[in-house]
Every structure is written in structure tokens, then in C-alpha cells.
Amino acid sequence: MTSTSPSQSAPANRGVAFEDALQVAAEAAAYSPSSHNCQPWGVGWAIGAVARHAAAKLLGESVGHTAAGSGHTAQDDGEYLVLALDRERQLTALPSHEAEMLISCGAYGEVLLRSLATQGWPADRVRFVDPAPAAHRPKDGNTDRIFGGRWPDAWMPLCVVSLRHSDTSGDLAELSETLHARHTNRGPYRPDRIDPAVLARLSTSRPGPSLLRAGPEYDRTVIVRHVVADAERAAVADLVSRHGGRDFSHRLAWRETHSFIRHDEADAEAHGDGFTLGQLFGPLSPPRRFGMRIALAPRTMRILRHGGYHRILARQLAAMVRRSPAAVALCFDDETPDAEAVVRGGAVLADYWLEATRAGLVLHPVSVILQHDDVRAELEQRLGLPGRAFFVSRLGRAVTTFPPSHRLAASRALRVV
Known part of the structure; x- marks a missing residue:
């Protein structure tokens, strides 16, 4: 996330600066569940005047006169976030994936806001933005640019949230420990x-x-x-x-699913998403891992399904x-x-x-x-x-321990708009 000037963060006597709290919250929310561990979410921090006015208008609030180059004012210490679906990371092979992607984004937004609340930045209002159906969405993404020119083309806004600083906080360490578990x-x-x-x-x-x-x-x-x-x-x-x-x-669904299967831990760490065969099937011997990799390949699966292999897995x-x-x-x-x-x-x-x-x-x-x-x-x-x-x-209750899946860098999901 791009750094901001001190005027764009909460004053030192107000506890945790919002920029710092947001970075910590994004690192926690990166461990939210998502289909295929595709992590199809994004969140925009509305700092610019256009973005803040758009967010305030959607929430029915007003933003006062802004200083040059900033959407903040001395009297207005509230913050606005815009939760979005990152269309470049969404699953598309099945119609049901459209709802799965929104569910994944909702899970991320919940964890993000809960983490912010533990740091003294609770959400006090939310307004949902009805996303345009994919069939009627312009390819250039201009309908999503109500939050200004820095809004990513691939992001579809889902909801706007206002946050105000509070002296009440929570147990961030406990939340983080639970998320990692x-x-x-x-x-x-x-x-x-x-x-x-x-x-x-x-x-x-x-x-x-x-x-x-x-x-x-x-x-x-x-x-x-x-x-x-x-x-x-x-x-x-x-x-x-x-x-x-x-x-x-x-064919299309399995090809998409298979694209998220990583060869090994190093491959999974490099991608930052998806899952390894060990996360799918538990500990595997090298020969069995090799055999499963071949059997699950889309070309092989097209052949094996004629022999009922997909029914065996089911x-x-x-x-x-x-x-x-x-x-x-x-x-x-x-x-x-x-x-x-x-x-x-x-x-x-x-x-x-x-x-x-x-x-x-x-x-x-x-x-x-x-x-x-x-x-x-x-x-x-x-x-x-x-x-x-x-x-x-x-x-x-688990009998065996399964390794957690890897995650993309938290900063990937954050944008200053």
C-alpha cells in the first residue's frame, strides 16, 4: 500500500494510526477462507477527495472542505474503506462461482473489519453497492470509477464502510492466533x-x-x-x-480447479495461492505424489473419467x-x-x-x-x-494435522484511492 503523509493518519494521541491499523488488519484478513484459495478480494482506502466524497455520498454523510491534495479535514477524522471483488482473481468456470466469490469477499471484509475494531477503529456504517451483472458490465470498467482514477479497473465495488476511532479495542493477538489456526x-x-x-x-x-x-x-x-x-x-x-x-x-471446472494445484510447497509459496497435493490428500509418499499429479492432470482426467475414476474419487x-x-x-x-x-x-x-x-x-x-x-x-x-x-x-475434531495454505502478500489487496 502506498504510504501516506501524517495528515492522512489518525493523530498520535488517538491510538493506533489508521494506516498502521489497516496494514495489520490486511495481514490478518489475508488468512480468510476463499474458494480454491483464490483470494478474490480487494479493499480501497478512500483518501482522495473524489473517493471520499463518493463514499460519503453513498453512506448519506457529508465531507467538509478538504485541504489541497487530500480528502481529509481537521474536523473529519473518520475513514472510508471500499470492499471489492478483484475480477482478475475470480473463478468463472461455473455460474455458482459468482456467488462463491462474493461469499469469499464477505469473509475477508468481516475479518478485516473485526481486526480494525480490535485496534480501536470499529466500523459504524456500511452501505452495499449493487454490482452490475457480468453480462451488462462494460469491459473498460468505467462504471466502477466513481471512486476516482486510482480505482483499479479489475475491481468491482461491493460495499462502502465508514470507521471512526474509538477508545475501545479488543484482543488482536487472540484473533490473529485463531486466524492462523x-x-x-x-x-x-x-x-x-x-x-x-x-x-x-x-x-x-x-x-x-x-x-x-x-x-x-x-x-x-x-x-x-x-x-x-x-x-x-x-x-x-x-x-x-x-x-x-x-x-x-x-472439463472447464476441472481445468480451473487444477490450475490452483501447486507442485510443491516452494511452488505454492511462489504463487501465494492455491493448494498443494499434501493439503488436498494429506501426507503422500514421493511415488504416490507423482502418480496423483499425473492422474489429476486435465488431459489424464479426460481419459480416466471414461473408466469411472471421477466416481471413485467421489x-x-x-x-x-x-x-x-x-x-x-x-x-x-x-x-x-x-x-x-x-x-x-x-x-x-x-x-x-x-x-x-x-x-x-x-x-x-x-x-x-x-x-x-x-x-x-x-x-x-x-x-x-x-x-x-x-x-x-x-x-x-481432527485426527491429523493438515498444513495451512499459502497466502498472497497482504499489500496486494490494498489500494489508496
Whole structure:
């Protein structure tokens, strides 16, 4: 992120300067969950006069007369952030990926704002910007330039947040520790039943100042449903067994997924995204790693799928689901949620995953049964879900440790606008 002058940060007697707090928050938020670990988010810090006036107007606020070269005034010590989807990093192979990308951005925004709140910079208002449908979006991105000429062409704004300094802060170290402990664990889980009281807390947990709490009282639009009964878990496993091979057999979807599989740790670190075979399958011997690399290559998969290899992989995943002590489904209460509801859904997901991590639980999303409307509808019908499911995951206590995935530099997601 480009450095700013002292006049563009909070005064020294107001605690942590906003620029410093934002950098720390971005480093924490970089560990947010995202589909394929693609990290499709960005956040603009509105410093310029055009950007600040645009942000204030969207929020129904007013920005006073500004000093030359800056959007700040002596009387106005508030800050504005604009959460965005980075279209250069989004998944596009399936229609369902559009919602997945907004969910990923919502999770990032939630963690970012929660980290800022722990440093004395809580969000007090949020206004969502309805993104234009991809089919009607100009290629030059001019409709996104309401925040000035420094706004990246590839970024689609999702919401504007105002923040004001507060003497109240939180436990940044605890949040950071939880974020580093939170990651997908695709290994076996202990069969022990999860305490119903723990599940009840996870169903009702809500954060402090954040994307969900900024502004008017948040109207709950997400339902958390835990799947613990044997028959229900068997129903989920059956869907995975019958339909879990679609990702492998869908040419475009698998090519896109495979593009995020890294050869080894060094390759993953160099890219800063995606996942290694070890993160997908756990510890592998060198011969098996070599064999899996060949088997999963798109050209090989096109051949192997004729022999049913994709169904074998689906049955293996189904067995993991069946042996897990629980699953969790997050649902919108509306069958056709708008972009705001989807982004907020991502914030709820981040909140849930952090609370689950604090409870000593791990998750393994089973996204494939949500990425096709017919399978998702059958899941909702068989489980009696109260709305549109947008996240389904195994839930339990880990038997083995899986390595965390690598992340891009936090500064990549930050822009001064």
C-alpha cells in the first residue's frame, strides 16, 4: 500500500494510526477462507477527495472542505474503506462461482473489519453497492470509477464502510492466533459426538463491530443448520457419492480447479495461492505424489473419467462425510438472495469458522453438491433446509494435522484511492 503523509493518519494521541491499523488488519484478513484459495478480494482506502466524497455520498454523510491534495479535514477524522471483488482473481468456470466469490469477499471484509475494531477503529456504517451483472458490465470498467482514477479497473465495488476511532479495542493477538489456526482439514475426523451445547453456540454466535454489525441492526438472513443424525449424514454422503465426481468430469471446472494445484510447497509459496497435493490428500509418499499429479492432470482426467475414476474419487469423499460426526449447512432465508445478502453470508461464514476453530473444531467444505442447482435442490429437500444452501462442510475434531495454505502478500489487496 502506498504510504501516506501524517495528515492522512489518525493523530498520535488517538491510538493506533489508521494506516498502521489497516496494514495489520490486511495481514490478518489475508488468512480468510476463499474458494480454491483464490483470494478474490480487494479493499480501497478512500483518501482522495473524489473517493471520499463518493463514499460519503453513498453512506448519506457529508465531507467538509478538504485541504489541497487530500480528502481529509481537521474536523473529519473518520475513514472510508471500499470492499471489492478483484475480477482478475475470480473463478468463472461455473455460474455458482459468482456467488462463491462474493461469499469469499464477505469473509475477508468481516475479518478485516473485526481486526480494525480490535485496534480501536470499529466500523459504524456500511452501505452495499449493487454490482452490475457480468453480462451488462462494460469491459473498460468505467462504471466502477466513481471512486476516482486510482480505482483499479479489475475491481468491482461491493460495499462502502465508514470507521471512526474509538477508545475501545479488543484482543488482536487472540484473533490473529485463531486466524492462523483456522484452515481446511481434509483428513479423517474423530468419531466422538460434538457437544450439543457447542453446536448451539455456533448456531447463534454473532460478532462485535464488523461488516454484520455496522449501521442499522443486522436483519438475520442466514440460518445455521447442523447435521448430526445418522440418516441425515448418510443422505449428504449419498449425494456426494452420486454427484461428487462432477467437478472432475466437468472439463472447464476441472481445468480451473487444477490450475490452483501447486507442485510443491516452494511452488505454492511462489504463487501465494492455491493448494498443494499434501493439503488436498494429506501426507503422500514421493511415488504416490507423482502418480496423483499425473492422474489429476486435465488431459489424464479426460481419459480416466471414461473408466469411472471421477466416481471413485467421489466415493472416497462420501466415505469421509459419512464417518464425520457432523456436517453444517449455512442457508440464506431467501431463495434468490441479492448481492448484499450473499456478501453478508460470507461474513457469517467467517464468524462461524472462527468460532468453530476456537471450539477446537475443523471444517472441510463439500462445495461440489452446491455448485449445480439440481443437486443443491435435492440436498435442501432431503435435509429439510429452510432456505437456499450456500455452504456445506464436514465438521469435527481432527485426527491429523493438515498444513495451512499459502497466502498472497497482504499489500496486494490494498489500494489508496
